[in-house]
Amino acid sequence: MTRADTERIRGHLDELSVIGSDPRGGFSRLVYTERERAAHSLFRRWLDGYGLTTSTDAVGNSFGDLAGSEDLPVLMSGSHLDTVYQGGNFDGAAGVVAAVEIARILAETGGMRHPLRVAAFAGEEGARFGAPCIGSRLMTGAFTEHTLKQLKDRDSVSAWDAAKSVGLQPEQSASARWDPADVSCFVEIHIEQGRVLEARNHTLGVVHTIGGSTRVELTFEGRADHSGATPMWLRRDALVAAAEFISSVERRAQRHATSVATVGTVSVGPNSLTTVPGRVVLGLDVRDIDSERQRELTETLLDDALRIAAGREIVITARQLSDQSPVVLHGTVQNVLAGAATRQGMPFISMPSGASHDAAHLAKHVPTGMVFIPCRDGVSHAPEEHAEPEHIAQAVDVVVDAFRAIDEGATV
């Protein structure tokens, strides 16, 4: 049986690494830029070379199709090629290169009843427009052309205009809608983006749930005053209130094994050494694989903010930036992947995904699974991000085995 070729995987990652290399370090292949499109073109060239039929839809998702011997729904694998600002060359790309290798193996060996489709989704990262998984959500219908017009980057360019500027057809967004009946199963290979696999000394993870997130921007409005002339008892220091809130976030989130909560952005006004901070705007990101706990923790933290503020005569306002529920992945697909890993002699652990992925959106419509591989020191969304081509190759062998099992009748 044809095995995944580690050197070919390494070669594809190397080819990709010349696209969007950022002079400040890492890679910046933001959604709907020429760089993201160049990566998609490369993806299609690889697949053309293996005899697949390639295409790019109106909103920039690219596909390669390999016919099967019967008229069945497709087996599908893929991920994304865009990055965050100064990200790495493996988040998303590892899964796309893996899917390309799956296609090569199945194209060379043939004998599959099911057709295969490999995908590179447009704009999985939320870095540019705030909303992640733009391509996959346009595909599933969760986003529409209207959403593209609403989403703006930091230069106030809309996603619609950005898509247009790289030659896509956002006005035909509706044509990118898929029919879930066309897909029998979707499996995404992805780097873990954390340190659990390394800590457990494993190189393969089968994901059972993809975490959700609730994001809120909180403004603490106090009063800016002279730091020398204003005695402590007269102050309404917004930053001290925010600091108390931030420690509350850490304490509350420690209560449940599945919850994480982060204040990742703080802006202080007027941000002057000699002025009592009058205003603080902070960003809160609450994540969980438990849908209700995610919201309940956020509610509790909002109550904390109000309580802390009340004691300090601070006024709180809040905006919800986004809200996404955790998604339980299909038990049937996990079973098939676990069986495949066992046949391949690959020990694995069953684990949740803390980060969100295109797979979370596809899972709402078709049987979906996710396979994790480790990334060095757990580093991701940073130039130091690295995954071993050998681990990608192992994951490819497992998914090929799983696809063959489904082709031979395993139910998903």
Place this chain on the structure above:
Amino acid sequence: MSETDGEVWVNKVLRVYDESRVRLSEVDSLAELREDILRASFQKGAVHLDSGVEQPYFFEKYLIVARPTILRRLARFLAARIPAGTDRVAAPTLGAVAIGTAVSLETGLPLAIVRSGEADGSGRRSVEGGLHPGEIVILIEDVVVTGQRALMAVRKLREAGVIVTAVVSVIDCGRGAADRFTEEGLDYDSLFQTPTLLPKGIS
């Protein structure tokens, strides 16, 4: 759950003094739970169930109770279906016990565990949990197909002298159990019912 714009709100101002600011509505929560249960446990393929029924699908119910993220929500929705004035919840072995325990924790009502199957002659009690005659008891079930296991549990509970007024289940497979419960003088409520629960193309 059909995906709508509900999934992402960009720049939605929150009324910070409202009781619920970021919680999902009960309707959305239930729809989400339904999808999670389906993804976690639904399996295609013909099976012969213990009840003798052949079905083109089944629910791997242990995959539901094994996930706290599902079981906790399930318990909350089931607890809301336990009538006021209930003294105790009861659950037949094996699969329903975890759900019964979760509902017991959620409501604060004590639990009784009913041994499924015929008496094995070992002299063991058919109902465990120290229930007292005269108590008003609700039976919790996981997946109800014909309802035979539930009815046997109700009989054992009634033999123990308690008043069983209703059965509350997670999934009802629409195979006539509701009528059998009515004949036995039981109210019946299920959180999800096939065929509305089933994915497209399955009946």
